[in-house]
Amino acid sequence: MTFVLASASPRRLELLARLGVVPDEVDPADVDESPRRLELPLPHARRLAAEKAAVVAARHPGAMVLASDTVVACGRRILPKAEDEHTARQCLTLLSGRRHRVHSTVTLIDAEGRARHRESTSVLAFKRLSPEELDTYVAGGEWHGKAGGYAIQGYAESFIKTLAGSHSGVMGLPLFETRALLVAAGVRLG
Ligand SMILES: Cc1cn([C@H]2C[C@H](O)[C@@H](COP(=O)(O)OP(=O)(O)OP(=O)(O)O)O2)c(=O)[nH]c1=O
Numbered sequence: 686m687t688f689v690l691a692s693a694s695p696r697r698l699e700l701l702a703r704l705g706v707v708p709d710e711v712d713p714a715d716v717d718e719s720p721r722r723l724e725l726p727l728p729h730a731r732r733l734a735a736e737k738a739a740v741v742a743a744r745h746p747g748a749m750v751l752a753s754d755t756v757v758a759c760g761r762r763i764l765p766k767a768e769d770e771h772t773a774r775q776c777l778t779l780l781s782g783r784r785h786r787v788h789s790t791v792t793l794i795d796a797e798g799r800a801r802h803r804e805s806t807s808v809l810a811f812k813r814l815s816p817e818e819l820d821t822y823v824a825g826g827e828w829h830g831k832a833g834g835y836a837i838q839g840y841a842e843s844f845i846k847t848l849a850g851s852h853s854g855v856m857g858l859p860l861f862e863t864r865a866l867l868v869a870a871g872v873r874l875g
Pocket residue numbers: 691692693694696697713714715718737753754755756757766787830831832833835836837838855856857
């Protein structure tokens with residue numbers, strides 16, 4: 686059976702490898718990730734993981750397909766993926782001294798086309814960032830391509846006072862939920 690990871694994220698590939706799973710193919714879905722009008726963060730993340738999995742499953746009939754989506758939410762707001770310094774600064778200014786949520790959703794489509802879904806929500810508290818801390822972090826570029834403008838797997842972990850939830854989920858693929866999905870679908874881990 687062919688196993689396809691529907692993701693362009695190198696972190697997801699690494700996290701999956703920790704479960705002993707090496708996909709036969711990596712085929713990013715490349716769907717439109719803009720939130721719908723009034724769409725809330727968790728439903729948005731659910732919809733995107735399901736869409737990514739469905740788009741890639743259609744390209745690989747008979748394969749097992751795993752897709753995921755990670756959304757950083759401040760209240761009802763969905764923070765963008767930071768692609769430039771201005772966006773990264775805006776996100777970090779919003780997160781500074783506050784609590785926020787990270788939703789990571791996972792969809793697995795099996796060889797028969799049946800979709801299974803799991804999700805993880807984490808609550809994180811950021812320290813208040815001084816202007817110097819903000820400038821230094823933004824200049825470092827670690828935020829590039831990351832939802833909410835930070836990467837917990839890098840320097841930004843030192844800004845996080847508390848995390849209740851899943852570290853792997855914040856990075857992009859919650860291992861507890863992913864393992865459960867793979868086991869339910871009969872995938873051998875190791
Ligand atoms: C909050 C946070 C996000 N991220 C990353 C994980 C995801 O790659 C990205 C969120 O965007 P996603 O749309 O979930 O993923 P992606 O576009 O990178 O990859 P694909 O859709 O092809 O699977 O932000 C971190 O790496 N560390 C963090 O601490």
